Amino acid sequence: MATYTMIVRSSSPALAASSPLTEALPLFTTRSLIFPRKSSFSRLRLRFFAEKLSQLDSSNGCASLQDSGDNLTEEHDTKYESTLSITVVGASGDLAKKKIFPALFALFYEGCLPQDFSVFGYARTKLTHEELRVMISKTLTCRIDQRENCGDKMDQFLKRCFYHSGQYNSEEDFAELNIKLKEKEEGKLSNRLYYLSIPPNIFVDVVRCASLRASSVNGWTRVIVEKPFGRDSESSGELTRCLKQYLTEEQIFRIDHYLGKELVENLSVLRFSNLVFEPLWSRNYIRNVQLIFSEDFGTEGRGGYFDQYGIIRDIMQNHLLQILALFAMETPVSLDAEDIRSEKVKVLRSMKPLLLEDIIVGQYKGHSKGGKAYPGYTDDPTVPQNSLTPTFAAAAMFINNARWDGVPFLMKAGKALHTRGAEIRVQFRHVPGNLYKKNFATDLDKATNELVIRVQPDEGIYLRINNKVPGLGMRLDRSDLNLLYRSRYPREIPDAYERLLLDAVEGERRLFIRSDELDAAWDLFTPALMELEQKKIVPELYPYGSRGPVGAHYLASKYNVRWGDLEDA
Ligand SMILES: NC(=O)C1=CN([C@@H]2O[C@H](COP(=O)(O)OP(=O)(O)OC[C@H]3O[C@@H](n4cnc5c(N)ncnc54)[C@H](OP(=O)(O)O)[C@@H]3O)[C@@H](O)[C@H]2O)C=CC1
Numbered sequence: 001m002a003t004y005t006m007i008v009r010s011s012s013p014a015l016a017a018s019s020p021l022t023e024a025l026p027l028f029t030t031r032s033l034i035f036p037r038k039s040s041f042s043r044l045r046l047r048f049f050a051e052k053l054s055q056l057d058s059s060n061g062c063a064s065l066q067d068s069g070d071n072l073t074e075e076h077d078t079k080y081e082s083t084l085s086i087t088v089v090g091a092s093g094d095l096a097k098k099k100i101f102p103a104l105f106a107l108f109y110e111g112c113l114p115q116d117f118s119v120f121g122y123a124r125t126k127l128t129h130e131e132l133r134v135m136i137s138k139t140l141t142c143r144i145d146q147r148e149n150c151g152d153k154m155d156q157f158l159k160r161c162f163y164h165s166g167q168y169n170s171e172e173d174f175a176e177l178n179i180k181l182k183e184k185e186e187g188k189l190s191n192r193l194y195y196l197s198i199p200p201n202i203f204v205d206v207v208r209c210a211s212l213r214a215s216s217v218n219g220w221t222r223v224i225v226e227k228p229f230g231r232d233s234e235s236s237g238e239l240t241r242c243l244k245q246y247l248t249e250e251q252i253f254r255i256d257h258y259l260g261k262e263l264v265e266n267l268s269v270l271r272f273s274n275l276v277f278e279p280l281w282s283r284n285y286i287r288n289v290q291l292i293f294s295e296d297f298g299t300e301g302r303g304g305y306f307d308q309y310g311i312i313r314d315i316m317q318n319h320l321l322q323i324l325a326l327f328a329m330e331t332p333v334s335l336d337a338e339d340i341r342s343e344k345v346k347v348l349r350s351m352k353p354l355l356l357e358d359i360i361v362g363q364y365k366g367h368s369k370g371g372k373a374y375p376g377y378t379d380d381p382t383v384p385q386n387s388l389t390p391t392f393a394a395a396a397m398f399i400n401n402a403r404w405d406g407v408p409f410l411m412k413a414g415k416a417l418h419t420r421g422a423e424i425r426v427q428f429r430h431v432p433g434n435l436y437k438k439n440f441a442t443d444l445d446k447a448t449n450e451l452v453i454r455v456q457p458d459e460g461i462y463l464r465i466n467n468k469v470p471g472l473g474m475r476l477d478r479s480d481l482n483l484l485y486r487s488r489y490p491r492e493i494p495d496a497y498e499r500l501l502l503d504a505v506e507g508e509r510r511l512f513i514r515s516d517e518l519d520a521a522w523d524l525f526t527p528a529l530m531e532l533e534q535k536k537i538v539p540e541l542y543p544y545g546s547r548g549p550v551g552a553h554y555l556a557s558k559y560n561v562r563w564g565d566l567e568d569a
């Protein structure tokens with residue numbers, strides 16, 4: 001068996017300076033690194049070794065490590081020697097049930113979790129281990145129907161799930177959690193991952209208590225933080241400062257689950273590994289870029305949260321802006337997390353802060369259709385009757401750099417619209433001196449190529465081209481070169497939370513938001529958000545299930561743009 005060097009270092013200056021290294025002290029400040037190495041390398045290595053062992057699970061690229069017992073490699077040894085404890089804080093909540101536990105099960109099913117792991121649910125609600133298991137089991141599914149031994153796998157997974165009830169601000173309760181974690185870890189090297197699936201006002205309490213009482217003594221401790229990361233530049237900065245009293249930046253994994261979506265991951269591949277696209281990726285060829293998000297349901301059940309934030313903070317400042325940054329960044333030096341995140345920061349810093357005159361806001365109102373009544377936003381009892389919170393927004397943003405000067409990046413996001421979807425639409429410039437211009441009548445937009453990256457649902461990429469309609473005449477139409485994922489890749493696509501949880505376990509930070517990225521993102525939106533609130537801008541009402549306010553079209557036409565999704569209707 002190989003031997004390893006353990007490097008122990010203190011990484012939070014304020015606390016480390018005053019604290020001897022004992023278990024009871026702020027242990028997020030004491031981190032042990034075994035094999036300091038790039039985790040992307042780790043996954044590649046895993047894959048390589050798994051291939052050698054002929055055990056690569058073709059469904060998602062994870063090696064089936066739980067079952068393989070021979071030909072151990074260094075990497076493999078490390079996985080077997082250490083234990084992993086994942087604590088879902090807020091385990092009784094919607095996100096935990098809907099996304100986190102199912103994603104953990106999927107990772108377990110696919111052999112992506114280490115041999116020795118346990119999952120703890122933590123919340124105030126009183127539950128037994130068994131009650132937690134029953135609760136979780138209702139939401140676990142085998143991603144691919146009729147997969148073998150799914151029932152057995154579920155039982156095995158549920159046996160690894162435990163529950164601890166406690167207050168979020170109680171160090172004693174976290175100390176008790178620590179005892180339970182240690183029992184499961186059996187003195188082995190322990191890595192601990194906390195997932196904060198709780199409202200943001202208690203993030204810091206939890207981090208404080210967990211850091212003081214329940215961090216790992218000999219392995220790493222990481223914390224996944226859910227959004228919202230503040231409401232504006234100031235509150236976000238304050239949150240970061242408070243978290244950094246207990247954690248280093250390397251321990252904080254700010255999650256934006258859109259970065260874990262397959263088609264968003266593919267954006268860089270599409271651009272940087274296809275010669276047909278990369279040379280076109282600039283103001284020279286691209287007329288505008290559209291980032292569109294829509295949901296065909298309202299804020300049902302989340303009105304209380306939503307009213308504090310609104311659609312701009314809920315979707316645009318994070319999900320859509322992150323996609324924009326990935327889309328528009330310069331080529332990173334490498335695929336390492338820091339290189340990619342540095343390029344994203346650069347492009348965000350090159351952007352012009354959003355102006356009030358470049359935003360339109362809307363709010364859905366009640367509507368009856370087919371004998372069914374759909375509630376308006378303010379019909380939600382948790383939302384104030386006179387709320388001005390936007391449930392829809394459209395915005396025009398600009399990047400002041402040589403590559404993108406003058407190109408409008410249009411965003412549109414809304415709830416309770418006619419359809420659910422998320423897509424990136426790239427509209428190219430017109431062909432200069434197009435010989436076939438007359439075949440399109442006067443509508444030049446019809447002659448524009450458009451690249452559409454459909455993030456969801458029905459993932460796909462298609463390129464709109466001009467094509468001759470077969471026949472003796474010369475008539476042109478627009479046709480799609482279509483890469484439909486369900487036809488090309490019939491296997492089911494992993495949920496974003498699976499990818500991100502796996503990355504957090506592996507220490508891969510590429511898809512998590514660094515604090516300077518977050519600052520830059522808030523700086524772009526904060527002035528306009530404050531102005532919207534101070535001026536009490538009244539949102540344009542739109543019926544539940546409609547296409548949203550007409551103001552979105554005026555905004556687009558101000559920049560000579562037509563929303564591409566209308567053409568698909
Ligand atoms: N749900 C979703 O689809 C999404 C959620 N998020 C974010 O993820 C986090 C969790 O979301 P979600 O599960 O919906 O949240 P919930 O409102 O369901 O809260 C999660 C748990 O936190 C505890 N809790 C709730 N409110 C309070 C409070 N005021 N004070 C103390 N504890 C409280 C409750 O557990 P108990 O009472 O048992 O302690 C609850 O079960 C939030 O930050 C949210 O913004 C992000 C993206 C999508």
Ligand SMILES: O=C1O[C@H](COP(=O)(O)O)[C@@H](O)[C@H](O)[C@H]1O
Binds near residue numbers: 257314
């Ligand atoms: O972060 C959020 O995302 C969801 C939409 O996520 P999706 O993966 O289902 O597209 C949105 O409903 C929610 O309001 C927002 O907080």
